[in-house]
Amino acid sequence: GLVMVAFQLLIEVTIFSFSSLPIFLAPLIGGAFSGLLIYFGRNEIQGSGISKAIEITHKPSALRKGTTITKMIATSVSIGTGNPVGREGPAVLIGAGVGSQIGHRLGFKDPSHLRVFLMMGSAAATAGIYRAPLGGALFATEAPYKRDARLGYFVPTIIAAITSFIVFSGIYSFITQTNSNPLFTFQASYQFTLAETPLLIFFGVVAGLVSILFAVSLMATRNFFTVKLPDWADPVFGSLLACVVIFLAALVAGPSLTIAGMGYEVINFLAENPQPILILIILLFSKLFASSSSSMT
Structure with a gap:
C-alpha cells in the first residue's frame, strides 16, 4: 500500500x-x-x-x-x-x-x-x-x-x-487532502430486460474479439521490435509511433478526446458526452495501436 x-x-x-x-x-x-x-x-x-x-x-x-x-x-x-x-x-x-x-x-x-x-x-x-x-x-x-x-x-x-x-x-x-475518488466519476443507471440479452451477448463477443486483436497487436509489435531493433531503441521507436498516432487521432477526433495517457478522463467525458460511432471506432483502434507501440516503454 x-x-x-x-x-x-x-x-x-x-x-x-x-x-x-x-x-x-x-x-x-x-x-x-x-x-x-x-x-x-x-x-x-x-x-x-x-x-x-x-x-x-x-x-x-x-x-x-x-x-x-x-x-x-x-x-x-x-x-x-x-x-x-x-x-x-x-x-x-x-x-x-x-x-x-x-x-x-x-x-x-x-x-x-x-x-x-x-x-x-x-x-x-x-x-x-x-x-x-x-x-x-x-x-x-x-x-x-x-x-x-x-x-x-x-x-x-x-x-x-x-x-x-x-x-x-x-x-x-x-x-x-482529497477523497479517494473512483476512477470513473459519471453516473450510470441501467435496468436490465431479457429482450436486451442478445445485444449484450453481441457486445461481449465484440469486446472479446477486440481483446484478442489487442493481444495479437502487442505480441506482433514486441516481436518486430525484438528482431529488428536493439533493446534500447525499442521504447524510443515505440514512443515515436505513438506520437504519430496521437497526432493523427487528435486531428480527427479533436484534442479533448486524446488517446495519450491512461485515458480515464476521456472515458468519463465520453460517458457524459456521447460521440458519433465513427469517432469511437477511430479512438478505439488508435488507442489499441498506440498502446501496443508504447508497451515497450
Missing part, C-alpha cells in the same frame, strides 16, 4: 512536470528515458511488467535487484509524458518485487514460499492502485496460470489486498 502511494504520487508529479509540452511530442521523452535505462543494463523494465511478473512467480529467484525502483521510475516518466500505457502491468511487477524482498528479508528461501509472497505483493499492489481488493486477489491467483487459479493462495492474497486497499486509500487521501 505504501509503495503504491509513492507510485501514484510519482506519476502525478511527472504528469504535472510535463503537462506544458505538446501531447504529441512529450511521449518521446518517456521513450528516450526508458531507452537510456535499458542502454545501461536495466532490461527488466521492458514491456508492461505482467509477463515478467508471471515469469518470476514460477522462478522466484529470477528477480533482479533494483527492479522495483527502476520499473516505478520508468513507468512514472512514461505515463507522465503521455505515453498511452497503464499502471496495472507495472504495479503487478512492482508488487511482486516488494513481495519477493519481504520474503527474503524474513528468511524464506524455498521457491514455493517465495511464490506466495510474490502473489501477495502483486495482489496488494493491484488492489491499492486501483482500489479493488477483490479484483487484485483474483488477478494474482489466476494470471500466472494457464488453466486453474491457485485458490490455495487466495486467503493470504485477499488479506494482503484488503490491507493495501485500506492503507492506500487512507494515506493517499491524507497526503493529497
Whole structure:
C-alpha cells in the first residue's frame, strides 16, 4: 500500500512536470528515458511488467535487484509524458518485487514460499492502485496460470489486498487532502430486460474479439521490435509511433478526446458526452495501436 502511494504520487508529479509540452511530442521523452535505462543494463523494465511478473512467480529467484525502483521510475516518466500505457502491468511487477524482498528479508528461501509472497505483493499492489481488493486477489491467483487459479493462495492474497486497499486509500487521501475518488466519476443507471440479452451477448463477443486483436497487436509489435531493433531503441521507436498516432487521432477526433495517457478522463467525458460511432471506432483502434507501440516503454 505504501509503495503504491509513492507510485501514484510519482506519476502525478511527472504528469504535472510535463503537462506544458505538446501531447504529441512529450511521449518521446518517456521513450528516450526508458531507452537510456535499458542502454545501461536495466532490461527488466521492458514491456508492461505482467509477463515478467508471471515469469518470476514460477522462478522466484529470477528477480533482479533494483527492479522495483527502476520499473516505478520508468513507468512514472512514461505515463507522465503521455505515453498511452497503464499502471496495472507495472504495479503487478512492482508488487511482486516488494513481495519477493519481504520474503527474503524474513528468511524464506524455498521457491514455493517465495511464490506466495510474490502473489501477495502483486495482489496488494493491484488492489491499492486501483482500489479493488477483490479484483487484485483474483488477478494474482489466476494470471500466472494457464488453466486453474491457485485458490490455495487466495486467503493470504485477499488479506494482503484488503490491507493495501485500506492503507492506500487512507494515506493517499491524507497526503493529497482529497477523497479517494473512483476512477470513473459519471453516473450510470441501467435496468436490465431479457429482450436486451442478445445485444449484450453481441457486445461481449465484440469486446472479446477486440481483446484478442489487442493481444495479437502487442505480441506482433514486441516481436518486430525484438528482431529488428536493439533493446534500447525499442521504447524510443515505440514512443515515436505513438506520437504519430496521437497526432493523427487528435486531428480527427479533436484534442479533448486524446488517446495519450491512461485515458480515464476521456472515458468519463465520453460517458457524459456521447460521440458519433465513427469517432469511437477511430479512438478505439488508435488507442489499441498506440498502446501496443508504447508497451515497450
